[in-house]
Amino acid sequence: MSPSPVIEVRNVFKSFKTVQAVQGVSLTIMPGQFVALLGPNGAGKTTLVEMIEGIQKPDRGEIRILGKPWKGNEKELRQVIGLSLQETRYIEKLTTYETLRLFGSFFGLGKERVEEVLHLVGLEEKRKAYTVNLSGGQRQRLALGIALINLPRILLLDEPTTGLDPNARREIWEILRNLRKSSDTSMILTTHYMEEAEQLCEQIVIIDEGKILKEGTMEDLLGEDASLKTLDDLFTALTGRRLHD
Amino acid sequence: MIDRIRNNQLWQLILANVLEKVREPGVLFWGIGFPILMSIGLGLAFTRKPESVRHVALISADTGTYSIVLKDDKLGNTTFQLEKMPWEAAMVQLKRGHVNVAVTIGDSGYRYHFDPMNPDAQLTYVRMAPVLNQIPARDLNRDTGYGIRDLGSEIQDPASSTQHPASRIQSPGYEEDLSAASATEVDVLTVTGTRYIDFLIPGMIAMGVMFSCLWGLGYYIIDTRSKKLLRRMIATPMKRSNYLIAMITVRLVMNVIEAILLVLFAWLAFGITIQGNIPALLVLFLAGNIAFSGIGIFLACHTSKTEIGNAFINVVSMPMMILSGIFFSYHNFPDWAIPIIQPLPLTMLADGIRSIFIEGAGFAQTAIPSLILTLTGVVFFTVGLKLFKWH
Numbered sequence: 001m002s003p004s005p006v007i008e009v010r011n012v013f014k015s016f017k018t019v020q021a022v023q024g025v026s027l028t029i030m031p032g033q034f035v036a037l038l039g040p041n042g043a044g045k046t047t048l049v050e051m052i053e054g055i056q057k058p059d060r061g062e063i064r065i066l067g068k069p070w071k072g073n074e075k076e077l078r079q080v081i082g083l084s085l086q087e088t089r090y091i092e093k094l095t096t097y098e099t100l101r102l103f104g105s106f107f108g109l110g111k112e113r114v115e116e117v118l119h120l121v122g123l124e125e126k127r128k129a130y131t132v133n134l135s136g137g138q139r140q141r142l143a144l145g146i147a148l149i150n151l152p153r154i155l156l157l158d159e160p161t162t163g164l165d166p167n168a169r170r171e172i173w174e175i176l177r178n179l180r181k182s183s184d185t186s187m188i189l190t191t192h193y194m195e196e197a198e199q200l201c202e203q204i205v206i207i208d209e210g211k212i213l214k215e216g217t218m219e220d221l222l223g224e225d226a227s228l229k230t231l232d233d234l235f236t237a238l239t240g241r242r243l244h245d
Numbered sequence: 246m247i248d249r250i251r252n253n254q255l256w257q258l259i260l261a262n263v264l265e266k267v268r269e270p271g272v273l274f275w276g277i278g279f280p281i282l283m284s285i286g287l288g289l290a291f292t293r294k295p296e297s298v299r300h301v302a303l304i305s306a307d308t309g310t311y312s313i314v315l316k317d318d319k320l321g322n323t324t325f326q327l328e329k330m331p332w333e334a335a336m337v338q339l340k341r342g343h344v345n346v347a348v349t350i351g352d353s354g355y356r357y358h359f360d361p362m363n364p365d366a367q368l369t370y371v372r373m374a375p376v377l378n379q380i381p382a383r384d385l386n387r388d389t390g391y392g393i394r395d396l397g398s399e400i401q402d403p404a405s406s407t408q409h410p411a412s413r414i415q416s417p418g419y420e421e422d423l424s425a426a427s428a429t430e431v432d433v434l435t436v437t438g439t440r441y442i443d444f445l446i447p448g449m450i451a452m453g454v455m456f457s458c459l460w461g462l463g464y465y466i467i468d469t470r471s472k473k474l475l476r477r478m479i480a481t482p483m484k485r486s487n488y489l490i491a492m493i494t495v496r497l498v499m500n501v502i503e504a505i506l507l508v509l510f511a512w513l514a515f516g517i518t519i520q521g522n523i524p525a526l527l528v529l530f531l532a533g534n535i536a537f538s539g540i541g542i543f544l545a546c547h548t549s550k551t552e553i554g555n556a557f558i559n560v561v562s563m564p565m566m567i568l569s570g571i572f573f574s575y576h577n578f579p580d581w582a583i584p585i586i587q588p589l590p591l592t593m594l595a596d597g598i599r600s601i602f603i604e605g606a607g608f609a610q611t612a613i614p615s616l617i618l619t620l621t622g623v624v625f626f627t628v629g630l631k632l633f634k635w636h
Binding site for chain 1: 248253256257264472473477483636
């Protein structure tokens with residue numbers, strides 16, 4: 001018996017006042033799979049992830065998490081999802097430890113789990129630091145720690161390393177690689193860094209203007225055409241533009 | 246058991262709220278220090294006997310200053326400083342508020358120029374004119390040779406004076422103690438509850454509740470939304486009601502502490518006591534908190550822009566601060582405005598607290614305002630929650 005998908009997105013549309021953010025996207029994600037949504041700013045990545053998170057409702061189409069729609073199953077599904085949003089600022093004068101403790105309490109978890117998470121994201125030394133005093137990389141690791149606190153079956157990370165220096169970025173990657181080895185958590189990560197997609201995810205979905213342009217493994221994506229060296233080349237071949245503009 | 250409480254999300258939310266406030270010195274200052282400082286300032290300004298100096302322009306081509314001192318044990322001494330200046334300069338000083346009366350010397354005596362709508366100018370005129378009118382104009386008109394000339398440094402209040410004060414205008418430094426004779430027909434009221442500070446403190450308590458709820462709840466929610474923290478939190482199994490309950494509980498406790506400190510200060514510094522029914526005061530105070538919490542949540546229900554929140558809160562709170570009789574009685578406003586002012590939540594709260602503090606009121610007088618305030622809060626809270634944008 002083959003395992004059933006953890007996330008199913010079927011022909012989803014979403015528009016805001018003047019913007020068609022997502023236009024007919026379908027995705028299937030299996031347990032333990034790490035998937036990157038790669039695309040430039042404004043491609044509709046965040047909207048798609050927010051619909052999967054249950055924060056936004058699709059105008060059309062269907063989203064199922066563990067085989068269940070959001071409607072009527074919110075309480076149950078929130079228990080199994082961990083996420084980080086772009087640029088969340090936490091309560092400034094609360095320490096790292098206290099912030100994790102607060103979020104842990106939302107899942108009924110206590111300080112044992114907070115200690116594990118502090119270790120997992122390497123913030124033990126910053127446990128007593130106010131969140132406002134954390135560096136960009138530390139703040140992102142805290143965000144990741146909050147996302148992981150409930151041992152989620154599904155991890156949704158929206159641009160987890162945007163704006164970080166290469167070192168801080170590699171630290172985040174390291175945490176995620178360890179997670180992949182040690183659990184069967186599935187992950188969707190949005191990024192506009194092709195390196196990040198390559199490093200972390202077996203499945204890469206290239207998205208632009210609300211549509212999926214191409215998806216597959218690195219080999220699938222680059223194998224067809226010998227002239228394509230990188231995902232950036234592929235993106236340019238598909239759209240005539242570069243990923244970073 | 247203790248661990249279960251500690252892991253409880255409501256407990257953790259309350260704890261986070263408390264820690265955040267205790268660690269932010271600004272919160273403590275604006276919440277507790279500021280109302281007390283304001284009461285000290287205003288209380289002293291209006292409670293001490295005034296040693297006032299009133300500047301008056303004396304229209305003249307040359308320069309110089311005369312002073313007339315009105316000594317009074319009960320009202321406090323008032324010095325009128327007559328500053329010689331040309332008409333144009335007097336108009337400038339008038340606009341700047343440095344002087345509020347200009348005096349010209351005509352053939353038939355002094356003429357007084359001032360805005361009759363300005364009560365302060367009227368007071369200057371009413372108190373100064375009887376004295377000045379007894380001083381021959383030529384005394385002021387001639388060149389005295391020095392800048393400052395003391396016009397009978399202690400002129401007796403003319404009300405009880407039989408002597409011609411001008412006779413005491415001699416040389417500078419001339420002094421004669423007439424204070425024994427300067428009894429005015431004034432009986433100073435020292436009954437508790439009639440002083441300005443008695444009027445002010447209940448208003449300050451009411452205003453504290455309003456600002457604390459509008460900023461501490463309303464603005465705080467908008468700020469949390471703008472940080473995307475609200476969105477992040479509701480993406481967990483956190484109960485939304487717990488979030489609001491925690492915030493409102495912490496705010497209420499802070500407001501109680503603030504009010505207690507203010508009352509304690511008022512009691513120690515000004516001897517203010519609560520004349521009326523304390524349980525009625527507590528109920529009214531709670532009702533005021535419900536009203537303004539509801540309004541705060543309503544104002545914060547939709548926007549995620551702190552600038553807009555700022556404007557909303559100011560638009561709601563500033564008119565009430567001025568109209569609702571916090572610093573001065575709203576009976577100074579025209580009669581037609583009173584029925585508009587009285588139903589404002591801040592008016593209701595301030596009037597109610599004041600009636601308990603200084604008139605000895607009880608439930609009979611405050612039950613209806615308490616009920617209306619509670620209903621106001623419930624209505625705003627319900628509508629606010631209906632429209633509430635969590636993300």
